[in-house]
Amino acid sequence: MHKKTRRTYKKSIFSEAGKKSQTCSKTLEGKTATFAPHFFPMPNIVSIIQDAVAAAVTELYAEPVDAAKVQVNSTPPDFTGDYSVVIFPFAKIAKKAPDAAAQEIGAALQARVSEIRAFNVVKGFLNLEISDAYWQQFLQDTASDPSFGRQPKNGKKVMVEFSSPNTNKPLHLGHIRNILLGWSCTQLLEAAGYEVVKTQIINDRGVAICKSMVSWKNFGEGKTPASEGIKSDHFVGDYYVLFEQKTKAEYEAWQQSEAGQALLAEKQKPGQTPEAFFKDFKNKWFNEYSQLGSEVRDMLLKWENHDPETIALWKKMNDWVYEGFDKTYNALGVSFDKLYYESDTYLLGKDIVEEGLSKNVFFKKEDGSVWIDLTDAGHDQKVVLRADGTSVYITQDMGTAQMRHRELGCERYIYVVADEQNYHFQVLFEALKRLGEPYANGLYHLSYGLVELPTGRMKTREGTVVDADDLIAEVLRIATEQAAERNEIDNASQTEQAENLRKIGMGALKFFIIKVHPRKKMIFNPEESVDLQGQTGPYIQYSYVRIHRMMLRVQNDHIDLSKAVEYSGIQAQEKDLLVALHQYPSVVEEAAQAYDPSLVANYCYALAKSYHRFYHELSVLNAETEPAKAFRLQLSQTVGQVLASGMALLGVEMPDRM
């Protein structure tokens, strides 16, 4: 019966949420397949410099140097040069003052490397100027390589697990951060050459969903999302909230009852107020005295015993939730390859416990409960199986890890889960290591900070949780409002305009969230999140739109770009862009390796900023000469291509006008 649920959900997610991203990934894969051999059409200038420095130092001072450790940075604006080599580490080897060594190394480099046009030395830094010919060649190669920044397939497979919601209420802001982070990592890893399996674990069973079920059964009067005209996951969530309200009312009534007062008199500690007592007592009350509480436990028991009526209700309500989730995932532009349901996996892990016992990784206490002792690794003892033989959270996770590895055979498994579970994953991974699981060293917890509002942490009980659908609707509303204020006369069709507004609104929201380093907790200011100016997604989209509009002119006017090669005298603003473009592949690689999309976000912003400046200070379509015009157009085109590519890695699409 569980299988049917899985199938239904999978089908719907591919029919709706999957559609857009499928198209998207098809394009990218097509490009990869076609252009993969040209990944680095010409040698990377930074590694040329590194190699040459290593060779020069070895030759000059008879001391071997690791080329990878030669520090090469792009030269700060106030100095002359494109790249700077840090010479301090070689001063000691040379037994000379840093500046003297820099002079010698600089001379050796210039003699050795034809791309180096000139050099100067400032306070131990060797500043190198790269020849225009190199940059010309670089631009030609890059402009014709749509897969620039993407690595060829490396034949390795990784799994990324993200989102993983409960099925008792709709997605909220916290899920959005998780989803954007997870999605972006899948895109980064694909760009880095991996085959990526996108998964989530749907927490579709347990007390929470039973609460919604009891609530609907008792108070729902047979209403449905369709009959009420409410988005179906919100409909279910509303019954969850109603359950909490009814429980609260029941508890308050009980507190005033004879039974409640008697218990208070009996158990109240000296000096404890009745309020404090009842607050502490709430869980115990729910488990032992509450009518609704006992109905929930009943429901859970019936579910575990496969009671047909309960299972039917469970399926009906979960299907409502999935239908709603699909819409939200669709709006966010994400999809999954493989879904796991907790109802299928919650019993897993018991055979691992047996195995662990036989390997003496686990031990059994007198009451029959099974434990792992991690005190030697700075952790505590943790229970892995209850005394009654039932699983706990970590038992399931061990079982699921093993099952997934058998099924998928990945090299790495990335869990995108908030940092409140750091300890859990440390213990989980350590346990799997000690069990000798072959994939144990490939496990990684991508931990991220919780999202907080300026007023503090979001709390369900205080109604401060920011709903995902509401938030999405809000950014779209702001984008529409802002566009209207601009009062642009636009011939685009209604659907085209709506599509662009959607890209702008979602671009603002996504960029706002993804630009912050994952590890940092995030203060989410709703007003700032919909800003369309400054360090935002739309700022980057705007530079893309400028380029896109110019490229239309190139097409319509049949402007010949081949004259670009005749251009000489590259300007500072152009050089900034070339150096930034050159950096793109290493940024992607680093971001993929560190599982850190914020690196790409900050890179895209910096590139867009350089472009806006370039655009403002130099004429493109009205450039002084034909070669200058062609060169700047080609440069612009390449910037646009890299911006679109980089933002796609963050899940942000580019509008063609705004």
Added chain:
RNA sequence: GGCUCCGUAGCUUAAUGGAUAGAGCAUCUGACUACGGAUCAGAAGGUUAGAGGUUCGAGUCCUCUCGGAGUCACCA
């Protein structure tokens, strides 16, 4: 209390151990008969929580102190 993470301008943030800590928002001043002003230029705003240490060089590494968050369940 133990362990982990964080502390950078009023706010949100950036900086493979490298040059004068870089942006955005907010504040103030300029630039449109437009290659699209959702842009650009400029001003002001910093003892990188504090104190030691390692280093030619520390926001970054080490130690301690202070402040904040998370976690330490036979919950998930």
